[in-house]
Amino acid sequence: MGAQGLVAPSALIEQLQWRYAVKKFDPHRTIPEDVWQALAESLRLSPSSFGLQPWRFFVIRDRALKAKLLPHSWNQQQVVDASHVVVLARKSEVGEAEADAYLTDMAQTRGVPLEQLAGFGKMLKGFLAKPPLDLGEWSTRQVYIALGQFMTAAAMLGVDTCPMEGFLPDQYDEILGLPALGYRSVLVCPAGYRAADDAYANLPKVRFPAAQMLTYLGE
Protein backbone atom coordinates (compact mmCIF):
# COMPACT_ATOMS: atom_id res chain seq x y z
CA MET A 1 0.00 0.00 0.00
CA GLY A 2 1.06 3.64 0.26
CA ALA A 3 3.38 4.26 -2.65
CA GLN A 4 2.69 0.79 -4.06
CA GLY A 5 -0.91 1.73 -4.60
CA LEU A 6 -3.90 -0.25 -3.56
CA VAL A 7 -5.42 -1.22 -6.87
CA ALA A 8 -4.33 -2.17 -10.36
CA PRO A 9 -4.93 0.43 -13.09
CA SER A 10 -7.29 -1.83 -15.03
CA ALA A 11 -9.30 -2.65 -11.89
CA LEU A 12 -9.64 1.05 -11.08
CA ILE A 13 -11.07 1.77 -14.52
CA GLU A 14 -13.46 -1.16 -14.25
CA GLN A 15 -14.74 0.05 -10.90
CA LEU A 16 -15.23 3.63 -12.14
CA GLN A 17 -17.15 2.20 -15.09
CA TRP A 18 -19.32 0.27 -12.65
CA ARG A 19 -20.29 3.50 -10.88
CA TYR A 20 -23.34 5.39 -12.15
CA ALA A 21 -25.91 7.81 -10.75
CA VAL A 22 -28.37 5.40 -9.15
CA LYS A 23 -32.01 6.06 -9.92
CA LYS A 24 -33.46 3.36 -7.69
CA PHE A 25 -31.86 2.19 -4.46
CA ASP A 26 -32.69 -1.05 -2.69
CA PRO A 27 -34.55 0.25 0.39
CA HIS A 28 -33.80 -2.95 2.31
CA ARG A 29 -30.02 -2.79 2.16
CA THR A 30 -27.97 -0.85 4.69
CA ILE A 31 -24.30 0.07 4.40
CA PRO A 32 -22.40 -2.01 6.99
CA GLU A 33 -20.92 0.06 9.78
CA ASP A 34 -17.24 -0.56 8.93
CA VAL A 35 -17.86 0.42 5.31
CA TRP A 36 -19.77 3.52 6.36
CA GLN A 37 -16.97 4.56 8.70
CA ALA A 38 -14.52 4.43 5.80
CA LEU A 39 -16.88 6.59 3.72
CA ALA A 40 -17.23 9.04 6.58
CA GLU A 41 -13.45 9.20 6.73
CA SER A 42 -13.26 9.82 2.98
CA LEU A 43 -15.35 12.95 3.60
CA ARG A 44 -13.36 14.05 6.62
CA LEU A 45 -10.02 13.50 4.86
CA SER A 46 -11.05 15.34 1.68
CA PRO A 47 -8.54 17.88 0.41
CA SER A 48 -9.56 21.54 0.49
CA SER A 49 -7.86 24.81 -0.31
CA PHE A 50 -5.33 25.66 2.45
CA GLY A 51 -6.69 22.55 4.19
CA LEU A 52 -9.29 24.82 5.79
CA GLN A 53 -12.22 22.34 5.56
CA PRO A 54 -14.95 25.01 5.29
CA TRP A 55 -17.64 22.35 5.51
CA ARG A 56 -19.60 19.84 7.52
CA PHE A 57 -21.36 16.65 6.46
CA PHE A 58 -24.83 15.87 7.74
CA VAL A 59 -25.95 12.25 7.58
CA ILE A 60 -29.53 11.06 7.64
CA ARG A 61 -30.56 7.46 8.13
CA ASP A 62 -33.93 8.08 9.74
CA ARG A 63 -36.73 7.23 7.30
CA ALA A 64 -39.16 9.81 8.63
CA LEU A 65 -36.65 12.62 8.24
CA LYS A 66 -35.73 11.42 4.75
CA ALA A 67 -39.42 11.50 3.83
CA LYS A 68 -39.60 15.15 4.90
CA LEU A 69 -36.84 15.96 2.42
CA LEU A 70 -38.46 14.19 -0.52
CA PRO A 71 -40.78 17.01 -1.68
CA HIS A 72 -37.78 19.36 -1.64
CA SER A 73 -35.69 16.96 -3.73
CA TRP A 74 -37.67 17.12 -6.97
CA ASN A 75 -39.36 14.01 -5.54
CA GLN A 76 -36.31 11.91 -6.24
CA GLN A 77 -37.05 8.73 -4.33
CA GLN A 78 -33.32 8.04 -3.86
CA VAL A 79 -33.47 10.40 -0.89
CA VAL A 80 -35.83 8.03 0.88
CA ASP A 81 -34.58 4.63 -0.28
CA ALA A 82 -30.82 5.05 0.10
CA SER A 83 -29.17 3.68 3.21
CA HIS A 84 -27.43 6.95 4.11
CA VAL A 85 -28.27 10.41 2.78
CA VAL A 86 -25.34 12.81 3.02
CA VAL A 87 -25.99 16.54 2.91
CA LEU A 88 -22.71 18.25 2.10
CA ALA A 89 -22.78 21.74 3.58
CA ARG A 90 -20.47 24.73 3.56
CA LYS A 91 -19.79 27.06 6.43
CA SER A 92 -22.04 30.13 6.30
CA GLU A 93 -19.11 32.34 7.22
CA VAL A 94 -15.40 31.88 6.72
CA GLY A 95 -13.08 34.42 8.29
CA GLU A 96 -10.59 35.16 11.03
CA ALA A 97 -12.30 32.91 13.61
CA GLU A 98 -12.33 29.90 11.26
CA ALA A 99 -8.69 30.49 10.36
CA ASP A 100 -7.75 30.62 14.05
CA ALA A 101 -9.62 27.40 14.83
CA TYR A 102 -7.76 25.70 12.01
CA LEU A 103 -4.36 27.06 13.05
CA THR A 104 -4.96 25.94 16.62
CA ASP A 105 -5.88 22.44 15.44
CA MET A 106 -2.81 22.35 13.21
CA ALA A 107 -0.51 23.39 16.07
CA GLN A 108 -2.00 20.70 18.33
CA THR A 109 -1.93 17.97 15.69
CA ARG A 110 1.67 18.69 14.77
CA GLY A 111 2.85 19.49 18.27
CA VAL A 112 4.29 22.86 17.32
CA PRO A 113 3.77 26.28 18.93
CA LEU A 114 1.24 28.54 17.22
CA GLU A 115 3.97 31.10 16.53
CA GLN A 116 5.65 28.62 14.20
CA LEU A 117 2.57 28.82 11.93
CA ALA A 118 2.60 32.62 11.78
CA GLY A 119 3.73 32.79 8.15
CA PHE A 120 1.10 30.35 6.95
CA GLY A 121 -1.51 32.03 9.13
CA LYS A 122 -0.74 35.42 7.66
CA MET A 123 -1.07 34.09 4.13
CA LEU A 124 -4.35 32.34 4.94
CA LYS A 125 -5.86 35.36 6.67
CA GLY A 126 -4.67 37.62 3.88
CA PHE A 127 -6.53 35.42 1.41
CA LEU A 128 -9.71 35.42 3.50
CA ALA A 129 -9.56 39.20 4.01
CA LYS A 130 -9.19 39.91 0.30
CA PRO A 131 -10.53 36.82 -1.48
CA PRO A 132 -10.42 36.72 -5.30
CA LEU A 133 -14.04 35.56 -5.28
CA ASP A 134 -17.00 35.48 -2.91
CA LEU A 135 -16.05 33.22 0.01
CA GLY A 136 -19.45 31.54 -0.02
CA GLU A 137 -18.81 30.49 -3.59
CA TRP A 138 -15.23 29.52 -2.75
CA SER A 139 -16.43 27.28 0.08
CA THR A 140 -19.09 25.83 -2.20
CA ARG A 141 -16.42 24.82 -4.70
CA GLN A 142 -14.47 23.04 -1.96
CA VAL A 143 -17.55 21.01 -1.12
CA TYR A 144 -17.57 19.70 -4.69
CA ILE A 145 -14.09 18.23 -4.08
CA ALA A 146 -15.46 16.35 -1.10
CA LEU A 147 -18.30 15.06 -3.26
CA GLY A 148 -15.78 13.81 -5.82
CA GLN A 149 -13.67 12.06 -3.21
CA PHE A 150 -16.78 10.56 -1.57
CA MET A 151 -18.23 9.11 -4.80
CA THR A 152 -14.88 7.69 -5.88
CA ALA A 153 -14.25 6.18 -2.46
CA ALA A 154 -17.75 4.69 -2.49
CA ALA A 155 -17.13 3.12 -5.89
CA MET A 156 -13.91 1.58 -4.56
CA LEU A 157 -15.90 0.04 -1.71
CA GLY A 158 -18.72 -1.20 -3.96
CA VAL A 159 -21.18 1.33 -2.56
CA ASP A 160 -23.59 3.12 -4.90
CA THR A 161 -24.28 6.84 -4.86
CA CYS A 162 -26.36 9.46 -6.63
CA PRO A 163 -25.00 13.02 -6.62
CA MET A 164 -27.74 15.65 -6.53
CA GLU A 165 -27.76 19.37 -7.22
CA GLY A 166 -31.50 19.07 -7.77
CA PHE A 167 -32.94 19.97 -4.37
CA LEU A 168 -34.08 23.11 -2.59
CA PRO A 169 -31.23 24.23 -0.32
CA ASP A 170 -33.34 26.72 1.63
CA GLN A 171 -35.92 24.07 2.49
CA TYR A 172 -33.23 21.57 3.42
CA ASP A 173 -31.55 24.16 5.60
CA GLU A 174 -34.77 24.88 7.40
CA ILE A 175 -35.77 21.25 7.94
CA LEU A 176 -32.31 20.24 9.11
CA GLY A 177 -31.68 23.40 11.13
CA LEU A 178 -28.40 24.13 9.39
CA PRO A 179 -28.27 27.96 9.55
CA ALA A 180 -28.44 27.91 13.35
CA LEU A 181 -25.39 25.64 13.28
CA GLY A 182 -23.61 27.98 10.86
CA TYR A 183 -23.95 25.91 7.70
CA ARG A 184 -25.69 25.99 4.32
CA SER A 185 -26.49 22.91 2.26
CA VAL A 186 -24.66 22.66 -1.06
CA LEU A 187 -25.07 19.11 -2.35
CA VAL A 188 -26.92 15.94 -1.49
CA CYS A 189 -25.55 12.46 -2.04
CA PRO A 190 -27.63 9.42 -1.17
CA ALA A 191 -25.48 6.30 -0.73
CA GLY A 192 -26.43 2.65 -0.51
CA TYR A 193 -27.04 -0.16 -2.97
CA ARG A 194 -28.74 -0.16 -6.37
CA ALA A 195 -32.03 -1.99 -6.65
CA ALA A 196 -31.85 -5.17 -8.71
CA ASP A 197 -34.37 -3.68 -11.13
CA ASP A 198 -32.83 -0.22 -11.63
CA ALA A 199 -32.89 -0.08 -15.42
CA TYR A 200 -30.28 2.70 -15.42
CA ALA A 201 -27.66 0.27 -14.09
CA ASN A 202 -27.47 -1.46 -17.45
CA LEU A 203 -27.28 1.59 -19.70
CA PRO A 204 -23.87 2.14 -21.29
CA LYS A 205 -22.07 5.06 -19.64
CA VAL A 206 -22.12 8.16 -21.84
CA ARG A 207 -18.78 9.97 -22.02
CA PHE A 208 -17.15 11.86 -24.84
CA PRO A 209 -14.15 9.98 -26.26
CA ALA A 210 -10.73 10.43 -24.68
CA ALA A 211 -9.40 12.13 -27.81
CA GLN A 212 -11.92 14.89 -27.20
CA MET A 213 -11.62 15.15 -23.41
CA LEU A 214 -7.85 14.92 -22.95
CA THR A 215 -5.44 17.12 -24.83
CA TYR A 216 -1.68 16.74 -24.57
CA LEU A 217 0.16 20.02 -25.02
CA GLY A 218 3.74 20.87 -25.89
CA GLU A 219 4.67 17.55 -27.48
Added chain:
Amino acid sequence: MGAQGLVAPSALIEQLQWRYAVKKFDPHRTIPEDVWQALAESLRLSPSSFGLQPWRFFVIRDRALKAKLLPHSWNQQQVVDASHVVVLARKSEVGEAEADAYLTDMAQTRGVPLEQLAGFGKMLKGFLAKPPLDLGEWSTRQVYIALGQFMTAAAMLGVDTCPMEGFLPDQYDEILGLPALGYRSVLVCPAGYRAADDAYANLPKVRFPAAQMLTYLGE
Protein backbone atom coordinates in the same frame (compact mmCIF):
# COMPACT_ATOMS: atom_id res chain seq x y z
CA MET B 1 -15.15 -6.25 -8.06
CA GLY B 2 -18.21 -4.22 -8.96
CA ALA B 3 -20.64 -4.60 -6.07
CA GLN B 4 -18.06 -6.52 -4.03
CA GLY B 5 -15.85 -3.46 -3.96
CA LEU B 6 -12.20 -3.32 -4.83
CA VAL B 7 -10.66 -2.43 -1.50
CA ALA B 8 -11.17 -3.12 2.19
CA PRO B 9 -12.51 -0.22 4.27
CA SER B 10 -9.41 -0.06 6.46
CA ALA B 11 -7.10 -0.08 3.42
CA LEU B 12 -9.07 2.77 1.84
CA ILE B 13 -8.67 4.91 4.95
CA GLU B 14 -4.97 4.10 5.12
CA GLN B 15 -4.47 5.12 1.51
CA LEU B 16 -6.38 8.39 1.94
CA GLN B 17 -4.22 9.12 4.99
CA TRP B 18 -1.16 8.48 2.83
CA ARG B 19 -2.27 11.18 0.38
CA TYR B 20 -1.13 14.75 0.99
CA ALA B 21 -0.52 17.88 -1.05
CA VAL B 22 3.02 17.26 -2.30
CA LYS B 23 5.37 20.18 -1.95
CA LYS B 24 8.35 18.57 -3.66
CA PHE B 25 8.06 16.04 -6.47
CA ASP B 26 10.85 13.72 -7.57
CA PRO B 27 11.73 15.22 -10.99
CA HIS B 28 13.26 11.95 -12.15
CA ARG B 29 10.18 9.77 -11.76
CA THR B 30 7.58 9.43 -14.48
CA ILE B 31 4.12 7.92 -14.12
CA PRO B 32 4.11 4.63 -16.10
CA GLU B 33 1.86 4.70 -19.13
CA ASP B 34 -0.69 2.13 -17.91
CA VAL B 35 -1.07 3.99 -14.62
CA TRP B 36 -1.43 7.31 -16.42
CA GLN B 37 -4.10 5.90 -18.72
CA ALA B 38 -6.14 4.87 -15.67
CA LEU B 39 -5.78 8.39 -14.27
CA ALA B 40 -6.82 9.89 -17.58
CA GLU B 41 -9.87 7.62 -17.50
CA SER B 42 -10.65 8.75 -13.95
CA LEU B 43 -10.92 12.29 -15.34
CA ARG B 44 -12.95 11.27 -18.37
CA LEU B 45 -15.34 9.15 -16.30
CA SER B 46 -15.91 11.83 -13.65
CA PRO B 47 -19.52 12.46 -12.76
CA SER B 48 -21.01 15.84 -13.67
CA SER B 49 -24.41 17.43 -13.43
CA PHE B 50 -26.71 15.94 -16.11
CA GLY B 51 -23.60 14.06 -17.27
CA LEU B 52 -22.86 17.06 -19.50
CA GLN B 53 -19.07 17.06 -18.96
CA PRO B 54 -18.58 20.82 -19.45
CA TRP B 55 -14.83 20.42 -19.31
CA ARG B 56 -11.60 19.33 -20.91
CA PHE B 57 -8.32 18.22 -19.34
CA PHE B 58 -5.03 19.52 -20.67
CA VAL B 59 -1.93 17.50 -19.85
CA ILE B 60 1.61 18.82 -19.93
CA ARG B 61 4.69 16.62 -19.71
CA ASP B 62 7.04 18.84 -21.67
CA ARG B 63 9.59 20.43 -19.32
CA ALA B 64 9.98 23.62 -21.33
CA LEU B 65 6.26 24.28 -21.35
CA LYS B 66 6.03 23.53 -17.62
CA ALA B 67 8.80 26.06 -17.01
CA LYS B 68 6.76 28.72 -18.81
CA LEU B 69 3.90 28.12 -16.37
CA LEU B 70 6.07 28.40 -13.26
CA PRO B 71 6.04 32.21 -12.87
CA HIS B 72 2.25 32.12 -13.19
CA SER B 73 1.94 29.44 -10.49
CA TRP B 74 3.15 31.44 -7.52
CA ASN B 75 6.51 29.85 -8.39
CA GLN B 76 5.37 26.52 -7.04
CA GLN B 77 8.06 24.17 -8.30
CA GLN B 78 5.61 21.24 -8.36
CA VAL B 79 4.48 22.50 -11.75
CA VAL B 80 7.93 21.81 -13.17
CA ASP B 81 8.98 18.72 -11.24
CA ALA B 82 5.81 16.62 -11.42
CA SER B 83 5.59 13.92 -14.06
CA HIS B 84 2.26 15.12 -15.49
CA VAL B 85 0.68 18.53 -14.96
CA VAL B 86 -3.08 18.50 -15.47
CA VAL B 87 -4.89 21.74 -16.19
CA LEU B 88 -8.57 21.18 -15.51
CA ALA B 89 -10.57 23.56 -17.68
CA ARG B 90 -14.22 24.40 -18.11
CA LYS B 91 -16.00 25.14 -21.34
CA SER B 92 -16.15 28.89 -22.00
CA GLU B 93 -19.75 28.54 -23.13
CA VAL B 94 -22.40 26.00 -22.29
CA GLY B 95 -25.66 26.17 -24.20
CA GLU B 96 -27.87 24.63 -26.82
CA ALA B 97 -24.96 23.45 -29.00
CA GLU B 98 -23.25 21.66 -26.10
CA ALA B 99 -26.52 20.05 -25.08
CA ASP B 100 -27.06 18.80 -28.63
CA ALA B 101 -23.55 17.37 -28.88
CA TYR B 102 -24.16 15.51 -25.64
CA LEU B 103 -27.57 14.21 -26.67
CA THR B 104 -26.14 13.00 -29.97
CA ASP B 105 -23.35 11.17 -28.16
CA MET B 106 -25.86 9.66 -25.75
CA ALA B 107 -28.07 8.42 -28.59
CA GLN B 108 -25.10 6.85 -30.35
CA THR B 109 -23.65 5.27 -27.20
CA ARG B 110 -26.98 3.77 -26.19
CA GLY B 111 -28.13 2.95 -29.69
CA VAL B 112 -31.42 4.80 -29.37
CA PRO B 113 -33.02 7.37 -31.67
CA LEU B 114 -32.56 11.01 -30.65
CA GLU B 115 -36.33 11.38 -30.31
CA GLN B 116 -36.28 8.95 -27.41
CA LEU B 117 -34.16 11.48 -25.47
CA ALA B 118 -36.56 14.37 -26.09
CA GLY B 119 -37.80 14.54 -22.49
CA PHE B 120 -34.31 14.56 -21.01
CA GLY B 121 -33.15 17.02 -23.67
CA LYS B 122 -35.99 19.39 -22.89
CA MET B 123 -35.15 19.32 -19.18
CA LEU B 124 -31.44 19.86 -19.85
CA LYS B 125 -32.01 22.73 -22.27
CA GLY B 126 -34.54 24.28 -19.92
CA PHE B 127 -31.90 24.27 -17.20
CA LEU B 128 -29.28 25.82 -19.47
CA ALA B 129 -31.70 28.49 -20.74
CA LYS B 130 -32.69 29.56 -17.21
CA PRO B 131 -29.88 28.43 -14.96
CA PRO B 132 -30.17 29.05 -11.21
CA LEU B 133 -26.62 30.43 -11.25
CA ASP B 134 -24.08 31.71 -13.76
CA LEU B 135 -23.22 28.82 -16.07
CA GLY B 136 -19.51 29.66 -15.95
CA GLU B 137 -19.62 29.19 -12.20
CA TRP B 138 -21.76 26.08 -12.56
CA SER B 139 -19.23 24.55 -14.94
CA THR B 140 -16.42 25.56 -12.61
CA ARG B 141 -18.05 23.65 -9.77
CA GLN B 142 -18.28 20.53 -11.93
CA VAL B 143 -14.54 20.74 -12.56
CA TYR B 144 -13.98 20.49 -8.80
CA ILE B 145 -15.75 17.10 -8.83
CA ALA B 146 -13.29 15.89 -11.46
CA LEU B 147 -10.42 17.13 -9.29
CA GLY B 148 -11.79 15.14 -6.36
CA GLN B 149 -12.17 11.97 -8.38
CA PHE B 150 -8.69 12.43 -9.91
CA MET B 151 -6.91 12.90 -6.57
CA THR B 152 -8.71 9.98 -4.97
CA ALA B 153 -8.02 7.72 -7.95
CA ALA B 154 -4.37 8.78 -7.88
CA ALA B 155 -4.13 7.90 -4.19
CA MET B 156 -5.58 4.46 -4.94
CA LEU B 157 -2.86 3.95 -7.54
CA GLY B 158 -0.06 5.21 -5.30
CA VAL B 159 0.38 8.37 -7.35
CA ASP B 160 0.99 11.69 -5.62
CA THR B 161 -0.77 14.94 -6.48
CA CYS B 162 -0.91 18.56 -5.44
CA PRO B 163 -4.17 20.42 -6.08
CA MET B 164 -3.66 24.08 -6.93
CA GLU B 165 -5.99 27.05 -7.02
CA GLY B 166 -2.93 29.27 -6.70
CA PHE B 167 -2.12 30.13 -10.29
CA LEU B 168 -3.05 32.85 -12.76
CA PRO B 169 -5.81 31.48 -14.99
CA ASP B 170 -5.56 34.26 -17.57
CA GLN B 171 -1.83 33.68 -18.05
CA TYR B 172 -2.32 29.93 -18.24
CA ASP B 173 -5.09 30.41 -20.78
CA GLU B 174 -2.88 32.58 -22.94
CA ILE B 175 0.20 30.34 -22.78
CA LEU B 176 -1.79 27.18 -23.45
CA GLY B 177 -4.10 28.76 -26.02
CA LEU B 178 -7.24 27.64 -24.25
CA PRO B 179 -9.71 30.42 -25.18
CA ALA B 180 -9.26 29.71 -28.88
CA LEU B 181 -10.25 26.11 -28.13
CA GLY B 182 -13.26 27.29 -26.13
CA TYR B 183 -11.94 26.59 -22.63
CA ARG B 184 -10.90 28.43 -19.48
CA SER B 185 -8.50 27.00 -16.90
CA VAL B 186 -10.02 26.37 -13.47
CA LEU B 187 -7.60 24.19 -11.52
CA VAL B 188 -4.11 22.78 -11.84
CA CYS B 189 -3.08 19.39 -10.47
CA PRO B 190 0.51 18.21 -10.85
CA ALA B 191 0.80 14.42 -10.49
CA GLY B 192 3.83 12.20 -10.02
CA TYR B 193 5.85 10.96 -7.07
CA ARG B 194 6.91 12.72 -3.88
CA ALA B 195 10.63 13.43 -3.47
CA ALA B 196 12.29 11.32 -0.79
CA ASP B 197 13.16 14.52 1.08
CA ASP B 198 9.78 16.27 0.95
CA ALA B 199 9.46 17.20 4.63
CA TYR B 200 5.70 17.69 4.24
CA ALA B 201 5.27 13.95 3.64
CA ASN B 202 5.94 13.23 7.28
CA LEU B 203 3.75 15.88 8.88
CA PRO B 204 0.61 14.52 10.55
CA LYS B 205 -2.48 15.27 8.47
CA VAL B 206 -4.52 18.11 9.96
CA ARG B 207 -8.26 17.44 10.02
CA PHE B 208 -10.92 18.45 12.50
CA PRO B 209 -12.20 15.45 14.49
CA ALA B 210 -15.05 13.34 13.11
CA ALA B 211 -17.36 14.46 15.91
CA GLN B 212 -17.05 17.99 14.55
CA MET B 213 -17.18 17.20 10.83
CA LEU B 214 -19.95 14.61 10.70
CA THR B 215 -23.33 15.15 12.28
CA TYR B 216 -26.02 12.49 12.35
CA LEU B 217 -29.51 13.94 12.24
CA GLY B 218 -32.90 12.53 13.19
CA GLU B 219 -31.74 9.76 15.48
